[in-house]
Amino acid sequence: MTTRRSSASPFRLPQWAIQLARSQHDPFLTKESRMRLVIALASTNVTKGTGGPFGAAIFECRTGQLIGIGVNVIESTNCSHAHAEMVAIAAAQQAVGNFDLGAVGMPKHELVTSCEPCAMCYGAIPWSGVRRILCGARASDAEAIGFDEGAKPKHWVAELNKRGISVVRDLCRTQAVSVLQRYKAGGGRIYGTRRTR
Amino acid sequence: MTTRRSSASPFRLPQWAIQLARSQHDPFLTKESRMRLVIALASTNVTKGTGGPFGAAIFECRTGQLIGIGVNVIESTNCSHAHAEMVAIAAAQQAVGNFDLGAVGMPKHELVTSCEPCAMCYGAIPWSGVRRILCGARASDAEAIGFDEGAKPKHWVAELNKRGISVVRDLCRTQAVSVLQRYKAGGGRIYGTRRTR
Numbered sequence: 073m074t075t076r077r078s079s080a081s082p083f084r085l086p087q088w089a090i091q092l093a094r095s096q097h098d099p100f101l102t103k104e105s106r107m108r109l110v111i112a113l114a115s116t117n118v119t120k121g122t123g124g125p126f127g128a129a130i131f132e133c134r135t136g137q138l139i140g141i142g143v144n145v146i147e148s149t150n151c152s153h154a155h156a157e158m159v160a161i162a163a164a165q166q167a168v169g170n171f172d173l174g175a176v177g178m179p180k181h182e183l184v185t186s187c188e189p190c191a192m193c194y195g196a197i198p199w200s201g202v203r204r205i206l207c208g209a210r211a212s213d214a215e216a217i218g219f220d221e222g223a224k225p226k227h228w229v230a231e232l233n234k235r236g237i238s239v240v241r242d243l244c245r246t247q248a249v250s251v252l253q254r255y256k257a258g259g260g261r262i263y264g265t266r267r268t269r
Numbered sequence: 270m271t272t273r274r275s276s277a278s279p280f281r282l283p284q285w286a287i288q289l290a291r292s293q294h295d296p297f298l299t300k301e302s303r304m305r306l307v308i309a310l311a312s313t314n315v316t317k318g319t320g321g322p323f324g325a326a327i328f329e330c331r332t333g334q335l336i337g338i339g340v341n342v343i344e345s346t347n348c349s350h351a352h353a354e355m356v357a358i359a360a361a362q363q364a365v366g367n368f369d370l371g372a373v374g375m376p377k378h379e380l381v382t383s384c385e386p387c388a389m390c391y392g393a394i395p396w397s398g399v400r401r402i403l404c405g406a407r408a409s410d411a412e413a414i415g416f417d418e419g420a421k422p423k424h425w426v427a428e429l430n431k432r433g434i435s436v437v438r439d440l441c442r443t444q445a446v447s448v449l450q451r452y453k454a455g456g457g458r459i460y461g462t463r464r465t466r
Contacts, residue, residue, distance in 0.1 A: 082279030195389030199349040223428040231420040
């Protein structure tokens with residue numbers, strides 16, 4: 073991963089994740105290769121016991137350059153905002169030194185996430201400046217293991233489209249779902265619900 | 270403001286806001302006094318030029334103790350998540366040392382915000398653990414000066430109610446709106462919209 077300014081994020085990543093990101097020097101040329109990385113992040117977060125079964129990253133759309141990564145770190149950071157998508161967006165914005173990843177003169181960026189965004193992350197996407205999102209598991213897959221995904225508008229994909237953001241769903245869904253199921257089978261904590269994620 | 274652990278937030282507050290929060294030692298016994306504080310935060314953020322015209326805070330519902338504050342700092346932090354509500358929630362969670370402000374054994378907490386939450390902040394509220402929100406201006410008031418508030422579900426108040434969170438709207442709305450209008454009149458930047466907040 074190349075960082076142009078600072079890779080410091082408001083949300084502290086686990087050391088293994090920082091090292092993994094630093095070791096990625098080659099661009100990710102296909103959608104599937106980008107999704108495989110974020111599923112690996114989700115899976116390793118479960119294996120290492122560093123958070124919930126979710127991973128995300130920001131890439132430059134055209135070149136496949138990795139700009140920022142995220143895993144779910146709400147427990148370790150004591151911050152309920154620290155979903156994988158939020159962490160990845162914040163890390164990428166720090167890396168490029170701009171709160172808008174869609175600013176004039178900047179290459180287009182995309183968010184790749186191992187699971188469809190919850191209501192918060194969905195709401196954060198337009199403000200982030202990304203122009204495309206790629207999703208692995210469905211929100212219903214996360215709900216099937218007990219998480220509350222919150223209430224998004226019924227036509228949330230169309231709402232993102234209206235704001236110039238395209239959405240690709242079900243990319244490597246089977247592999248993404250298997251991480252969720254392994255987390256549940258291992259007794260992973262289902263945080264945030266009263267109904268609560 | 271009393272902090273039980275650390276008041277460090279993932280989002281760096283302006284120095285004037287940190288000092289203002291530290292100087293608040295008395296509890297805020299009425300809903301109106303809590304709203305007046307967050308409108309003052311929004312107003313001072315405009316006057317000092319430190320961010321957008323939005324302020325928020327977390328209080329203990331019963332005692333009125335101030336737990337955390339927030340102002341909009343997306344430009345100064347290079348982070349599009351840094352809306353006032355998100356900053357206040359994160360600060361309060363750091364202060365109590367828990368990602369869940371509604372955890373067992375904890376007093377009930379509420380979010381007070383100078384403007385109704387945008388789609389992101391709405392989505393973040395259930396995960397935060399607050400049990401009530403008090404809102405000043407309407408989302409339509411922010412949209413009237415050019416901000417995009419995002420697409421929340423049509424029945425967003427009912428969705429929060431389902432999750433055990435009550436909502437009070439239009440508290441000191443006139444005073445809250447006047448801060449928005451002053452920001453607009455002063456040429457304040459309308460960030461985040463393509464349509465974008």
